[in-house]
Amino acid sequence: MSDTIKKKISIGVEDFKRIIDKNGYFVDKTLMIQKLIESEAMVTLFTRPRRFGKTLNQFMIRRFFEDEITEKGEKVDNGYLFDGLKITECGEEIMKHSQQYPVIFLTLKSAKQPTYELAYAELKKRIYEEFDRHQYVLGKGVLSKTEELRFQEILSLKAEEDLYTDALGFLSKCLFKYHGKNTIILIDEYDVPLENAYFEGFYDKMIKFIRSLFESALKTNPYLEKSVITGCLRISKESIFTGLNNLETDSVLHTRYGDSFGFTQEEVEELLAYYGLSEQLEEVKQWYDGYLFNHFEIYNPWSLLKYVNDRKDHVTEFALPYWSNTSSNSIVREMVGEADEDAKRDLETLINGGTIEKQVHEDITYGDIHQTQDNLWNFLFFTGYLKKVGERKDGNNLQLQMKIPNIEIATIYENSISYWFDQRMKKTDRSPLKHALEEGDCEAAADFINRQLADTISFYDYAENFYHGFMAGLLVNIGGYSVKSNRESGNGRPDIVMQTANIRKGRVIILELKIAGSIAEMEAACDRGLAQIEEQHYAEPFTTEGYPEVKKYALSFYKKECMVKKAE
Template identity: 50%
Template sequence: MDRPLPIGIEDFKKLRENNFYYVDKSLLIKELLDNRSEVSLFMRPRRFGKTLSLSMLRYYFEQVPVSDTNTDNNNLFKGLKIMEAGEKYTKHKGRYPVVNLSLKSAKQPDWNMAYDAMVNEIAKEFERHDDVLESARLLPDEKELFCRIRGKKAARIDYAMAMEFLTRCLKKVYRRNVIILLDEYDVPLENAYFNGFYKQMTDFIRSFFESALKTNSSLEFAVITGCLRITKESIFTGLNNPEMISILNVNYAEHFGFTQPEVEQLLEAYGISNKKDEVRRWYDGYVFGKTEVYNPWSVLNYTKTAAVDKNAFPKPYWANTSSNSIVRELVERADGSVRQEMEALIEGEVIEKPVHEEITYDEVYKSEENLWNFLFFTGYLKKKGERFDGETVYLELAIPNTEVKLIYRNTIMDWFQERIKKTDFSALYQAVLGKNAAVMEKELSGNLMETISFYDYKEDYYHGFLGGLLKMMDGYIIKSNRESGLGRSDLLLLSAPYEGKAIIIEIKIADTYAELGAKAKEALTQIEDRQYDAELKLEGYHTFILYGIAFYKKLCRVAVKE
């Protein structure tokens, strides 16, 4: 396959004219026309094709000005499924004026910059439609206001009403109602919340939306996209029953993300069908309505890499497109019950939570329940099952795939490392140097209770945990799994060579609490039997402390050679 993959390509025309590989999602057009909702709000996780879909809608529905003799969008849809849907749908092609606006540029550090960014986007859309200024159907004062908005010289109220004004102008000129496409509507709200100007942004967005979407006689229909459903801010209050389409809805489910047949066809086209199982483990697992879908961003990136290097390993592409701050927030706020739930998720189990679709950004961090819901609706958890109890819907939630699991693991590791730097471990360090097994057990078990396991309580987890605690021990350097004698000791703590002191630690995992003592002694015996101190003696170390440490879940037992 010599067709390039459309990684980062969000303009449908550019994708089609340059022969990029395209997973045909054109039947979204058919479903929109069948449903005929005046305002449709699609909520999907980031990087699931929302922007490209809106771009497709623009090029399908938009009427090209008569004066533009160089533009022909008909060929963009040649061979796509929508062209086989029948005249009922194709008659709408190229029929409407379209207002197409993205709000993602409003992700700015303060209100003034965010407002200026939105003004800039509005002005660009006005400039795109400045052919209407040639029409005698617009009054002089309308043309004057149009030019002020386009020139970024209008008043704030004019920009708050700009989308409605533009649709009015377009309808007067083209004599047809207007389609509005709004992308990333919630980006300004999320950003404003984190940067302290939430109310200013909410007030502006509310006016901006209400003027264009509420009782607008120039509106044919509107399609809005974002990640999260936000209704309590009253942004959509008064609109004529907007259709809210979240990942729980059955309709439109297959139009965002790649389905199993689409992924198989893609992998076959690039000669990597043998990677099917690997791709499924890493990037599948999302459930929209009742349809299982893959993360399209990650699948495309991995396909591009694996098509060139057949031995390429999968990696977390989607994880690196955001700060993942919501996962970090949950980890930092976690009490004992939340830590247990996170461990259960990482081990592949499910947790049950009531679903709350109407979360506002200023409510997300008020409770763990809201955080879990935010994680679900933004793609960090998937639905495994559901039940209805009284007035509440409960969802069984799980981590979708390996890629997302790594987000949790890496976030927990980063949090743990930062926590270590802020914690006083002097009692533990004194116990280690003083051969005080009882105090070591108390300190280690206490800290285990405060951590979140991400290795199913395997030896790797305890190895990293113990190494993380001991690496801050003053006067000693820590070495892990160093070759020594007849094998490897798990951890070594070495003083400066001229002091000649070494602490050798071997770790064992017990299957039950009752086995802890025996496993700790087994670890200590192993150090001696396998002569883990042999090479150290050759290097001049002469004073040794030997520890066998056994773990069972969040408890431990320490054996020390007296």
Template identity: 40%
Template sequence: MKSKKLPIGIDGFEKIRSNNFYYVDKTMFIAELLQNWGEVNLFTRPRRFGKSLNMSMLKCFFEIGCDRKLFEGLQIAGKEELCEEYMGKFPVISISLKSVDGLDFEAAAAGLRTVIGDEAMRFQFLQDSKQLSSAEKDSYRRLIQVDIKSESNYVMSESALIGSLKMLSRLLAKHYGRKVILLIDEYDVPLDKAFQNGYYDEMIILIRNMFGNALKTNDNLYFSVLTGCLRISKESIFTGLNNLKVHTISDSRYDEYFGFTNEDVDELLSFYGLTEDKEVIRDWYNGYLFGKVSVYCPWDVINYCDVLLSDRDAEPENYWANTSGNDIVRRLLKRADQTTRDEIERLIGGGTIIKTIRQELTYRDIEDSIDNIWSVLYSTGYLTQRGRFSGKQMKLALPNREVRELFIDLVKDWFQETTHGDLTRINRFCGAFPEGKVKVIQDMLHDYLWDSISVRDTAVRTGMKENFYHGMLLGLLRSQGSWLIQSNEETGEGYSDISICTPDRNGIVIEIKYADNGDLESACQRALEQIEEKKYGVSLLRRGMKKILKYGIAFCGKECMVVMAS
């Protein structure tokens, strides 16, 4: 058994290095950051790609009083002159805004006060600092008193909140005689939450003023690093900030420091004796292109490896997809016209589309056009690029199987939601099955397919295509609440795709096939033959059904054929 634990859900550098967790060495990020020095540096990367861990690493490296042992054996330790000059030499303010949320502005502002107050509490020695005046110590006390309803004379008012990071920088710089490093993780989360809950304008003003004070007019700032998922428009919150250097997933600089490279994954799998699982892991979790480097999602790789260590037969899962709301994909589906649906079909099938990508947006811009939604899908990791053209155009693709299956699941949910909204139409469709109206079923199913998004590309295996159509048809039929519907139920000598018992004792068996070669008729006949050979209708007769109707249904893209036998 290997001695190092996998760091599931742990994004604290000190905790990982002090408690014998496996660590993928990204410490040369420090050297490159110093070499390409910028006063304010913004890194945009999708969630779960190591942003918070890198921020924690920066704090552990630069902060006065740091534990040098944390970096022993890591690549940065080989840069002796750099370590001697920079390691443990700066006061560091480090905050994360990922918890700044609320149903209204007051609640979100209170959350922001708490974040600032908790960080300020780390520096309680400032209350006794001989370098600070009484007035400055009073200013510090206002930073740690976050309850605006308090009767104390020291309260973090709105003006104090706006100037809080600048004030804390000033106090620390004066105490230590050194300029401050400011780290702000997940800087865009408060804006996202504000947009969702209707107080976007108020939050924009607060964040703009706070960042303006901390990053633009702060003489005590050595440098700052911000991370987030989106590059929020400079006009929105970075007004007048001329010292901002932005590094997106399209940039080659720093491309290997967020996410796992092929070399990182090879070393990890070798360490844990999981090398034989490389192809499966690549298929599911690789495929992102950051700059010029192929990247895996670290969250996925670590979680799946952890499961494999206890169960060598475990199937891969959608770990990354389950950590976010996926609302942006739902927005795309809701606004999709027929052209956009065709583009989504191409992506699900393993193809590419060409889109103009805007990487600097406001949250309002996202809703302005469907083209902006494509840009956000790219920035947040749902899409990746397979080629770049002039005019900010990119060839976009789904990065891997995990995201492809996420899209398929969301398409199923969207289809069910939209079709169930028209009860007259769906009742007519379902009612045609016990009545044996094959033409009605086929015509209406074709209409549903045209209105929906199908899986038609040869890059997707046949079994996945059949599962997609199975799920779509099952969702339609389950609108009939009085029907007993079973999916993949053992009936006779095998498992039928769909079996139905109606209240008037009609039994229905449906077998679904995908016609890769386009021969729908032959596929339908194969389906009916399978129903007969496997005796799928037997269990329905035993349940007292007086009549059994057997349907073979074949699909190919948006085409379908329905054949019935009784």
């Protein structure tokens, strides 16, 4: 197929109708609609990580069910949007529900604001937009005068708060009077205002509003047909879904809709083949695969589409960590920053490809997240930063074996650890290390380095790259010196060179790093490093340049131990 007529990849487009109308590439998830119709649950809450297609699926559900009416009262036919899609093969019992119900579609993501007043104002606007979209019910003689006045008051954006908390239930009633059918209520990103409110300090106010909003829409609403709610985290029933007995939660831990969010192996292979990128399957698998929802192997859809879009247009020839630019990565940074000794060991295990075991539970509130380290592990699992590789029951508790899903997520951990280390070094007085190296005090230099090693989080499994990055970070902006890594010098490359700007009265310090296989081998490793400095003539360019003093050190490392030895 010619490139000019291939479907476009709609990056960031979440409206199903727009993707179909613009001939965009669509991965068919319509069979989840059949499951929703056949489900006994009145309210289904889907929790999945960010950028996993939740909003797109909500738009798809809306376009299938909605009996859409324009401002002029004319019916909109959206049936063509599903031509050729899997749902149309499910038979009359399913297709008879197409375009048959009024739909309320509410997204709460704009409530990410610094104050309750601003967040509440955004929520009012979103409610207003749904009332505005359904204004066709006014002036038709189906609503009472009181109901019309109440409708108009909500449209004014000046109504009291209780009218907005009851708004979804009230709008359902108005729509029932016009359509003669119960309403389908779709709520997207339901947890964004709660997560934001927790971090901004007005959690109690926001949860009170959201709880009341949900009660009117989902608990005490006789005009509700079905509801689908999407978010990243399940907020515990006691906190927000109080008394909602008809709720079914579908999460990454327990799911009947394993293939409905994210891309399956088959869908990825089809996508890559369509754009002539089948040879990149292994790279894609290493970078963006790794999730297991029920028995389905799932890829991150956002990153995969970004990757394919860039590769097909030759914007890049490599896989990149696209998810690292999405929101909520701060939780990893926070986890690293707050890690105690046990958590640091767990992080080291994870980042070096290992597995940890933690108790996991779905009922959690944002207020619980920081109460224990285990709650943070819960958060990382449900938001996609860890994947399940096994599970077992320990009494009444569920224990999960978890690891980092793929290279993309591993880079987020590594970047978070590097950021944490850089921030810590800015606050650490490193003058004792500088003075020790200037004075030739190997014991003091080693003591300082060992204290920092004991408190850091290692990755690359103690490979040379880790120690090189660690020492470069320890010495950056140390004062009085420019620090260069792997600078060409003599016949080879010294690992690190510290160099004063002044030459005649200046100083150069050369550091050669070696890894030992055991504690017993550390001194021999230092001797190899010192011999290399001499054999490779690392000091020669600096003495030739006119530096009167060139100090030469070898540093050997074994796990979190360092030995420092100087050339005599």
